[in-house]
Amino acid sequence: MLTCAYAMIPPHDHIAHHIDHPTRLDKGNRCIVWADQHTGAVVRCEKQFVHNSKITSSAMLEEKKFQKSRGSKHYVGRYSPFSELQHYLLGYPEVHSTMNFVEINTMKSELRPTTKLSLDRNGNLRRPNMQVQLEDGRSSDGMVCEVRREAVVAKHVEESDPHV
């Protein structure tokens, strides 16, 4: 199969794309672009293989190694395979799932940008949109936080009243 990463030909918009296209997905490779220091008018491009950037420790070490190199001072991009470009161009979906994800807002209601707080003449909170509340998440904390909080409360109660 052919190697279809397109060439870095200056009279073309490919340069802009190459430099602006490192994504946060699995990088796979790294493309470093710089001007040749001797001639200035020549664009040089180097491809580096990035070993398994999906594994966090491997990605960190790859980045560490790269930061030590001279290439870290230059523009860095990523070669996109031709098949990926064709995929995006033709608009085929990337994800197939039988699951339906529903977003549940876990931010405190008074902190949400859509919530307006005001007091009525008696000093009570005016909440005209009380009836049309979206479904809330019960808690944004994880199980560990919940258990820890209970443990701290229990410890506090025990210290304050040892007979309980």
Place this chain on the structure above:
Amino acid sequence: MDHIYVEGPNEGGHEEDVPRTNAVQTEVLMVEKDPDPDESPESWYSTPMHVLFNQLGSLCTRFNKRIKGTQFQQHFVQTVVSTMRGFSFPMLYLSGMLFPKHFWSSASNDRSAILGVMPISCYRGKQYADGFASTLQQAKTYATVSSSTTSTDHHFVSHLYDSIANRAQSGLDSRDFKRKGFKVSPTSENGIELGEADDSRLNESLNSKQAARNLAAASKYVGFDVFVTFTLNASKHPGVRHLYDWKQSMLWTDKIDNWRHLTTDQQHEVKQSFEMAYTCILNRNWLETRKLLIEFVINSARKILGRESVDAFFRDEYQESSANVCHIHGLMALCKKELSNEEFKEFICSLQRNAVCDLILTDEIEHYIEEGLLRDVDDWERFVETANEVLSHKCDNRCKRRVDDTGDDEKDLKCRKRHPVYDSIDPIQNEFIPLPFQFSEECLAILSECEFYEEPSDEFPNGRIVHDSLRPTRHIGKVTPSARENMSEVFPKYFALTRSMQNHQIVTDTNGVSRYVVKYIVK
């Protein structure tokens, strides 16, 4: 007025007067720098790179702070983009200028109009500029029309993608694109948009970070059982193998005029062109085929695996810079009805095979033939041969992960593929081996407060993690101890169907590993 030599498809070359503007200079003038007669002429001159990047690319361009450049800089960029030594080209039709092999014909009543190309005035913000179809619509047409060479030229398709990508970047900070990349957007007029935007619905495109959180949250309610990977073996996979067979048969050379009289170099060139065209068609076929494959895997789980698929999530991924088509990572949850946890674990582990000799046992051949997965006994032999070739692990850069940065690749890189025999404790048993993970002292102190961790005692000298979720394990399936091929773990029925490289990992009750594979899919 200049003259240009135009060559038609079925006729000899003839000289045409094409009115055009010679808006550029044929020689590029640049600042002279230390002329050295011993060096090549390119080394005599120098031009600041920021000129090129700012003017040619949209690297630092913001919507309301455009860098226009001086007249000299603009002139320089114009000379770069529109000249070739000794020739000049009209800029009115950009694609026509860049790809004359596709757009070689002028209109009969207007020689300066190149047929099939939109004029350069259409490359602007308006979606339907001057009444023409949008850039995206035109790009899709160019890339799919079967009667045109544009659909099989990867250079041209890349150019189309560039045009759309540049439009999508217009008005936005390019640093965002550098961080987030693009994603397919069915609602955007450009077809693609900034990745990882605010929306996080997992419909057709993927927001990597948010998707990881969503899937991880879902794993509390949906216990995934299998982590699957499907790749393409172009010579064997249903849906695309006819293309490979056609290419290998060389029957297509009958369509090439004077094929037998071409020199070896010319034949090599034609073969390369065919290979390029094949890649375009192969990818489009695979994108359709993998959709059918995924639907088949989801809907036929009861028949193939013996249990219905409750939930599934599949995502495409690309690797490296070569023209490899995408492979698919997925997670599947199977129905556990009527089975206890242990029974289900036993069931799901029994589906996985880890050695070529275990794939289809001799007493299972008939069942496979009845199901149509094997044609006959001879096909079983071919099946084994393919499995040996395709599924055996061959170490290369892709399977390695970096474990250190000393500079010595032999020490720094380590293969992450576990050997089903050497890395297991008892190869003839299904094992869930704890993964080595070092908790920090602070973490252990917090876990201890939550009563998830027991301090070291006489019974447990190293302490003990109480909660299952904090004890990730890895499944290593049972295997014939004499197997040496380090085969990828597969469900044999799926391999019999696709005859392509794949991997099926059991993640039932592997605790924290589920979170890891979720991240692996969406990263």
